[in-house]
Amino acid sequence: MALLVLLIPLATALAHPHVFVDAKAELLFDTQGRLTAIRHVWTFDPAFSAFAVQGLDKNHDGILSADELAPLAKTNVTSLNRYSFFTILAIDGKKIPLKFPDVYFLRWQGNHLTLFYQLPLKQPIAVQQKTTLEVYDPEYFVAFTFEKKDPVTLLHAPAGCHAEYHPPKPIDAHIMAELAAIPIDQHDLPAALRDAAVGLANIITMECTSS
């Protein structure tokens, strides 16, 4: 029984999504061909969109203007800062530091709210081999998927650069069985299995081959 009582709180340490984001990423390069910023375009699901704009149409004209949405956009990016914007940029597995967004705004289209913001790199970098951009919420309060059409765009990138989007891996019965086979006292899952278990990471790989 002690075991049972102890297991319950551990089993509860799990989130579940209440926000669904359809994302697009744009990678901005400078004139010297270095990566300078990541632009995120995040479209929220209709339910969360409706919740987010509740009470914001101050003049009750049925239109959510940029002015009316501006305070919420600020709240969004300020809050996202604590979550490192769910964005991990890495070269050869080494994290590249990012700055607070210099541009951010919200738009209402149809029945969706879309957040646009730009994350500048602390130092512009030349993209070499094995540059990866990961977007996901490990706690799964936000479920990220990338849009099928143009999930990632390179802006002003030098010739020879290309990016590829890899969607999250679905969790299948096989992986569940593998997970179940792991001894209870082993907390550090093998890296491959952990990634599969999380299965939530959207990964964009980038490469520039110098010509």
Place this chain on the structure above:
Amino acid sequence: MRDQLSKLIFRVAPLVIATAASVGRSGAAWAVSTPFGIATPDSSGPAFTGPLGGLFAWVALRQAEFYKALDGSLLDLRGSNHAFALLAGVSFLYGVFHAVGPGHGKAVITSYLLVSRQTVRRGIVIAFAAALMQGIVAIAVVLLAAVLLHATAVQMTHATDWFEILSYALVTAVGAWLVWTKLFRRGHHHPPDAKHERDTHHHGHAHHHGGRSHPHDHNHGHGHAHHNPGDEQCDCGHSHVPNPRLLKKPLSVSRAWAATISVGIRPCSGAIIILVFALSQNLLIAGIGSVFAMSFGTFITVSALATLAVSAKDVALRFVGLDSGNAERVMRVAEIGGALVVLLLGLTLLGGALQGGLPV
């Protein structure tokens, strides 16, 4: 009595440290903070690891599917007559799967039931009341804040954050209450379903000690009697036969209420989001129906878990033998552990929620 107590604490200590470590590790992630500054996550932590990681990941994915299906089936109401049945079904399943996943509610209710030796029936009643209350609080918040006051999402999130803090404070109080009863009234406990032999045994025990160190025990008993008149356990120092009327236990009922409210007072973000969405589509009534169906789903899961936990304990006890002194000792240690888990859970959640300061 002192000796036994210190022996007990000695045995429980490693358990507490292990629990504190495991709860504390994910404590920071429990803070009332939220990625977009609106709609607080129900609970969070290092997701999908541990032995049941795969299963919980699967549950979370199903839950996400039902949640995503909710807004669609709400909108379908406009076009079809069958849509309401579909909406109710989807909401119910969302409630079922939602409750399997996160939330301190199950931990509090189950631990409470086990620690204070409640029956399966009472567990089901508590699960029902808590789930219903959770739905009603969500509906009340949306009706008051969104419909009447035209509040923004940020303001509504602050309001629910206050409910959350209140909930965690109540969990802490229930935990402290359980620990207090378990640690300091251990010789005097009368479970409602106790066999008479066991009571006799206890009283003999207490009496024996009383004879050995009379002044101490005497004061002890008196102290409690004065502090908590009407408490089920207070009379034990003086009465050698359990009075059936005392087993009705008014305090235990209020403790059950405290446990129920601590769980039910915190509205689920999902319910609030769906209600506001329904409101924006002029489908508020359907949204309210959906939330009640969710509550019913939550009740089914939580009561199933509570039944499982209480029955598992009963079966385990039958194996060891109800009357064996060992079983009784193991039970006590486990119960003190369980009570401490509730207390630690409450403190961790409360600490996490207050980390970023009070919501204003």
